[in-house]
Amino acid sequence: MSSISASAATIECDGNLSDIVITSAVNTQTNMEMVPTNESINASACAGFFEGNDQPLPTFNTGIWGDGLLNGEKHKKGATWFGAPGAFITEDDLQDLDGDGLVNDPGWIFLGKDDGKGFETTNLTQWFMDGSSFDLDRYLNINFSCAEECKSGDWSLFFPEPERMLAELASSIFGDRFFDHLAFSFKVGKNTIIYDFNFNMINEGLNDSFDLAIPHNFEGEFDLSGFAHDISHISVWARDPIGVTSVDEPLSLYLFICSLLALGLIRVTRKKESKLELWQRWGARKAAFKSFLIKNGHE
Incomplete structure (x- = not known):
């Protein structure tokens, strides 16, 4: 062969x-x-x-x-x-x-x-x-x-x-x-x-x-x-190329979107959580993702 x-x-x-x-x-x-x-x-x-x-x-x-x-x-x-x-x-x-x-x-x-x-x-x-x-x-x-x-x-x-x-x-x-x-x-x-x-x-x-x-x-x-x-x-x-090379939207919006994409943050769970608990959990994970981006030169 x-x-x-x-x-x-x-x-x-x-x-x-x-x-x-x-x-x-x-x-x-x-x-x-x-x-x-x-x-x-x-x-x-x-x-x-x-x-x-x-x-x-x-x-x-x-x-x-x-x-x-x-x-x-x-x-x-x-x-x-x-x-x-x-x-x-x-x-x-x-x-x-x-x-x-x-x-x-x-x-x-x-x-x-x-x-x-x-x-x-x-x-x-x-x-x-x-x-x-x-x-x-x-x-x-x-x-x-x-x-x-x-x-x-x-x-x-x-x-x-x-x-x-x-x-x-x-x-x-x-x-x-x-x-x-x-x-x-x-x-x-x-x-x-x-x-x-x-x-x-x-x-x-x-x-x-x-x-x-x-x-x-x-x-x-x-x-x-x-x-x-x-x-x-x-x-x-x-x-996996997606064919996207640039964006014009503000970074803050994309941090929000990327946080959702990468971490799967706010989702319905079997355990009931208050709105405050949900937002506290979302805020902590968003901060962790933003910290990751900054650490690796994305901001």
């Missing part, structure tokens, strides 16, 4: 782009196979080894700068794995996702991880204006198989209800756009290595075969047997 390469700019990496490949990509709308017969698609870029686990996870998981390792947040031990503009992207890919007037948000979203017990989809999905959560687990199935003490195997990423998923996403902060990058983070021994598929770049080699507005069902393979240690877990990220 031959492979298609779409290499990005050089990033220090101890692996090979062929360590993980896409062997099948089916457009869920047309049911057409995007990967040419007897070929596979190599990763576009990789980065690592980084020392340690791929922590911390995002706090809000909305793709803003400084929230999650791929969005420039420092590792829990203090090292910066990805500086500006963020992992595997250029300044042209940046967005203004928090409405602070700065086009500096990478847009990486954490999807979940498999630590050997099956893939666990993230619950950091409070992506609606009313603070409710998107049911990602319903619409996304990711699976990994492992062989040889978990050094190699197969992977798949399927969308069982793509049309319904897109309809629901249309009213979320991400709208009806779909991801243009897909990244896999492998914990190998005491280190982490991350591989990225950049579909903008892959499209250049496939005559724009991928319609990035439509979900695709993927299958692939990975082989990290060239490393001494086994894989202990695999995390998956996607970069």
Whole structure:
């Protein structure tokens, strides 16, 4: 089987782009196979080894700068794995996702991880204006198989209800756009290595075969047997562009909106609360989000 390469700019990496490949990509709308017969698609870029686990996870998981390792947040031990503009992207890919007037948000979203017990989809999905959560687990199935003490195997990423998923996403902060990058983070021994598929770049080699507005069902393979240690877990990220580069509304309004989006603040609960208690709880969380933005240079 031959492979298609779409290499990005050089990033220090101890692996090979062929360590993980896409062997099948089916457009869920047309049911057409995007990967040419007897070929596979190599990763576009990789980065690592980084020392340690791929922590911390995002706090809000909305793709803003400084929230999650791929969005420039420092590792829990203090090292910066990805500086500006963020992992595997250029300044042209940046967005203004928090409405602070700065086009500096990478847009990486954490999807979940498999630590050997099956893939666990993230619950950091409070992506609606009313603070409710998107049911990602319903619409996304990711699976990994492992062989040889978990050094190699197969992977798949399927969308069982793509049309319904897109309809629901249309009213979320991400709208009806779909991801243009897909990244896999492998914990190998005491280190982490991350591989990225950049579909903008892959499209250049496939005559724009991928319609990035439509979900695709993927299958692939990975082989990290060239490393001494086994894989202990695999995390998956996607970069979801929304096509917004600037805003004119006041920051105070967007802090309010972003607080609702990221934290899911004022919602009806089973426990009755007074209006005063609700506003006190909302004020505290809004202040925490504003403090986070200021800490990471958003104000």
